[in-house]
Amino acid sequence: MGPIVEIREKCRSSLPGLWKYPSLRDGPLHTAGMWLQGRREDDGAEGLWRVHDRLYDLSGWEKSHPGGADWITLTKGTDITEAFEVHHIRNVADAMLKQFYVRDARTRRNSPYTFKENGFYRTLKARAREALANEKYVGSTGTMYSKILADSLVTSMLALSVVAAWTHSFAVAMLAGLLLAFTAICAHNFTHLKDNLRMYYFDFSMMSSRDWRISHVLSHHLYTNTLLDLEVSMFEPWFKFLPFEEKNFFTRYVSWIYSPIVGAISFHVCCISRVVDRFRGSKLEMRKSDLIPLIIPASMVFIAGASLLEALYMWTYITVCGSLFFVFIGLTAAHHHPLIFHDGDTPRADLDWGIQQLDAVRDRPVISSSDILALTFFGHHGLHHLFPTVDHRILHKLYPAFQKTCAEFGIEYNDIGFSELVRGAYLQVARTKPNTVPPGSGKHQYHRNPKMLSK
Numbered sequence: 485m486g487p488i489v490e491i492r493e494k495c496r497s498s499l500p501g502l503w504k505y506p507s508l509r510d511g512p513l514h515t516a517g518m519w520l521q522g523r524r525e526d527d528g529a530e531g532l533w534r535v536h537d538r539l540y541d542l543s544g545w546e547k548s549h550p551g552g553a554d555w556i557t558l559t560k561g562t563d564i565t566e567a568f569e570v571h572h573i574r575n576v577a578d579a580m581l582k583q584f585y586v587r588d589a590r591t592r593r594n595s596p597y598t599f600k601e602n603g604f605y606r607t608l609k610a611r612a613r614e615a616l617a618n619e620k621y622v623g624s625t626g627t628m629y630s631k632i633l634a635d636s637l638v639t640s641m642l643a644l645s646v647v648a649a650w651t652h653s654f655a656v657a658m659l660a661g662l663l664l665a666f667t668a669i670c671a672h673n674f675t676h677l678k679d680n681l682r683m684y685y686f687d688f689s690m691m692s693s694r695d696w697r698i699s700h701v702l703s704h705h706l707y708t709n710t711l712l713d714l715e716v717s718m719f720e721p722w723f724k725f726l727p728f729e730e731k732n733f734f735t736r737y738v739s740w741i742y743s744p745i746v747g748a749i750s751f752h753v754c755c756i757s758r759v760v761d762r763f764r765g766s767k768l769e770m771r772k773s774d775l776i777p778l779i780i781p782a783s784m785v786f787i788a789g790a791s792l793l794e795a796l797y798m799w800t801y802i803t804v805c806g807s808l809f810f811v812f813i814g815l816t817a818a819h820h821h822p823l824i825f826h827d828g829d830t831p832r833a834d835l836d837w838g839i840q841q842l843d844a845v846r847d848r849p850v851i852s853s854s855d856i857l858a859l860t861f862f863g864h865h866g867l868h869h870l871f872p873t874v875d876h877r878i879l880h881k882l883y884p885a886f887q888k889t890c891a892e893f894g895i896e897y898n899d900i901g902f903s904e905l906v907r908g909a910y911l912q913v914a915r916t917k918p919n920t921v922p923p924g925s926g927k928h929q930y931h932r933n934p935k936m937l938s939k
Contacts, residue, residue, distance in 0.1 A: 497596070497710065497711050497827050497828075498827055498828050498829060498830060498831060498918065499596035499710060499827060499831055499835070499840075500596060500831075500835070501593070501594075501595060501596030501597070501835060502594065502595065502596045502710060502711060502712065502827075503592075503594060504526055504594045505711065506522050506523075506526060506711050506712055507521075507522035507525040507526050508521060508522035508525075509522065509711065509717055513757055513760065513761055514714065514717050514718035514719075514720070514757075515695070515699075515718075515757050515758065515761040516692075516694075516695040516696075516698035516699045516703075516714070516758075516761075517695075517698075517761045517762070518761065519698060519699065519703055519714045520558065520559075520562065520698060523561075523562040523563070524561040524562055526594045527561070527562045527563035527593075527594060528563070528589050528590060528591035528592075528593070528594070529561050529562055529563055529589070530561075530589075530590070531560070531561050532560075532561070532586060533556075533559060533560060533561075533562070533564055533584075534562065534563040534564065534565065534589055534593075535563075535564060535565050535568050535581065536565050536593070536599075537588055537589050537592075537593065538585060538586075538587075538588055538589065539585075539586045539587055539588070539589055540581060540584040540585055540586060541584055541586050542556050542560075542584055543560075545584070550678060551571070551677075551678040551679070551873075552678050552679030553679075554679065554694060554697065555567075555571075555697075558694075558697070558698060558702070559702070563593060563594070563595060565593065565595065565597075565599070566595065566597060566706040566707070566837060567701075567702060567706060568581075569599050569605070569609075569837065570705075570706065570837075570870075570871070570872065570873075571872070571873050573609060573612060573613050573616065573622065573871065573873070573874070574613060574622075575613075595707075595712075596710075596831075596835050596840075597835055597836070597837040597840060598835050598836055598837065599836070599837055600836065603834075603836040603838075604834070604836045604838045604839045604889060604893045604895065605836055605837050605838030605839070605870070607889055607892070607893075608838055608870065608885060608886065608889040609871075611885035611888065611889060612871060612874075612882050612885050614885070615881055615882055615884070615885050616874070616878070616881065616882070619878060619881070621875050621877075621878055622873075622874060622878075624677070624678070624875070625674070625677055625678055625679075625680035625681075625682070626673065626674055626677055626680065626682065626875050626877075627875045627877040627878060629855065629877045630670070630673060630674075630859060630875055630876060630877045631682060633670060633856065633859055633860075634667070634670045634671060634673075634674065634682045634685055635682075637663055637666050637667040637670055637685075637860075638667050638671075638685045638688065640663050641660055641663035641664050641666075641667050641688070642779070642780065642783055644656055644657075644659055644660035644663060645657070645660045645780050645783060645784060645798070645799070645802055646783050646784055646787045646788045647660075647788075648660055648784075648798055648802065649784035649788040649790040649794060649795060649798045650788035650789070650790070652794075654801060657798055657801050657802050657805065658801075658802075658805045660802045660805075660806075661801070661802045661803070661804070661805025661806040661807075661808075661809060662805065662806070662809050663806075664688060664689060664802060664803070664805070664806030664809075664810075665689075665805075665806045665807075665809035665810040665813065666809075666860040667685050667686075667688055667689075668685070668686050668688070668689040668691070668806070668810055669810065669813065669814075669859070669860050669861065669862060670685070670859045670860055671683060671684075671685035671686035671693070672686060672696070672700070672862075673859060673875065673876045674686075675693050675696055675697055675700070675701060676701055676705075676872040676873050677873060677875070684773050684776060687773045687774070687776035687777060688776055688777055688779070688780065689751050689777070689803070689806060689807070689810065690751040690752060690754065690755040690777045690803060691751060691754045691755070692754075692758055692771075692773070692774065693773060694771065694773070695754075695758060698714075699714045699715060699718065700715065701872065703715065704716075705869060705872055708819065708840075708841060708844040708845065708869065709725070709726075709819055709824070709825060709826045709827060709844040710827040711726075711827050713827075719746070721735060722735075722739060722742070722746050723735075723739055723743070723746070723815075723913050724736075724913065725820050725826060725912055725913060726826050726827050726828050727826055727828040727829060727912075727915045727916055727917060727918045727919070728828050728916065728918075729916045729917075731914075731916050735913070736913060736914040736916070737914060739913055740910050740913070743910075744808060746811070747807060747808045747810075747811035747812055747815075748804045748805075748807055748808040749804070749807065750807045750810070750811050751803050751804075751806065751807035751810070752803065752804075752807070755777075777803075780799050780802065780803075781795040781796055781798075781799040782795075784798060784799065813861055813862065814862070815909055816902075816905050816906040816908075816909045817848075817861065817862040817865065817905070818845050818846050818847065818848070818862060818865040818866075818905070819844060819845055819846075820905075820908060820909040820912040820913075821846065821900060821904070821905055821908030821909065821911070821912055822908060822911050822912055822915055822919070823846075823900070823908070824843070824844060824845070824846060824908075824912075825840075825843040825844045825919075825923055826844070826912070828918045829918045829919040829920075830918065830919060830920050830921065830922045831843070831922060831923070832922040832923050832924050832925065833922070838870055839893070839895060841866075841869045841870060842866055842869075842870075842890075842895060842897050843923040843924075845865050845866050845869050846865070846866070846898070846899060846900040846905065847863075847864065847865050847866050847897075847899050847900075848861075848863070848865075848899065848900065848901060848902045848905060849899050849901070850901075850902055851863040851902065852864050852865075855876075855877060858876050858879075859876050859877070863876065864876060864879040864880065866886075866897060867879045867882050867883070867886060870886075894924070895924065896924065
């Protein structure tokens, strides 16, 4: 039995319903294009669009889609059940979908999640619909507050980049890198919304807003901390967040030392991987937005008067700093701690999508207490996962409905402090023993014996 097969045997999902190991997950490139290709092989959509156990033909309707054509073109040939349920708060899409019905699917879904009418998520979504009934920004391109903040961040980042090149100051360049990270995180809010200008601010990072819509919106947000989560697999083998016993000492502990290096080069690695993937024919063609990062060195040359070599050198430094800040914030924001569910742990019996999301995420009270911090540090993280198409600025309006629904279904959603989440991310990388106690049914093994992580 080959090494890939052995890994698959050890890494079988602990979620009943995720019955097939994701195709192409262990390939040399962990890219958005490869992830979509694997989904097309596994989802039983037969070249159409699958929602639950029915197939629909949305061909020719791409440009009519209110959220933008990309959401339709990218997902052709895949199961879009979770995306459909989560991205449409109002009932309009349900009524429209019926006219595109072709036939029932021939295979069962390769997804563990349920959306029962009286279940947690649909109950919460109905209440969220009522809470946002008079909110004009639902289904829009973002609130004015979020737009102004995003514009301010990208303007300040470009201005500091020019100043850094003009003064040859690496301290200023580091600050520009921090603002680059904040710009990307704030722009992440807009990548979840209908097509809009500010989602392209994300491309200043050298990552792609379109690819991010796959790796983050369609993968990570819908299948958090599972084998289908590309934001987990894309860091393998350098960081292994899922609690499987095949981790060696190097992966478990030496990764603590080289983690800053991986973080610093992640933006560049994403760019290079994207180029290689497209040359391999993943059908994610080059786009004009891929040129957006060049605005930074061009500004240095034409405004600060820097030479091309000086501009490229300073741009590289800014991007490295931005990448380090972005990855650190992202990996310690909400998902990786021994108390948080990861595939391999024993899940709770109720596989309602909303409940399973809450088991795989935590909030940081300090971050969610401020609109600016929420938009630049991935705040209101639980609600954001449940309702990703709602602008961060108005997510707080859903807390009463959220708290009421949690109480009704007996769901405890506890915060974890920022420093503890940072510490927990390193502990999670080292963890090889799955939690055998399901969330919500008692304390995890880690709570009872924190020293188990060192075994």
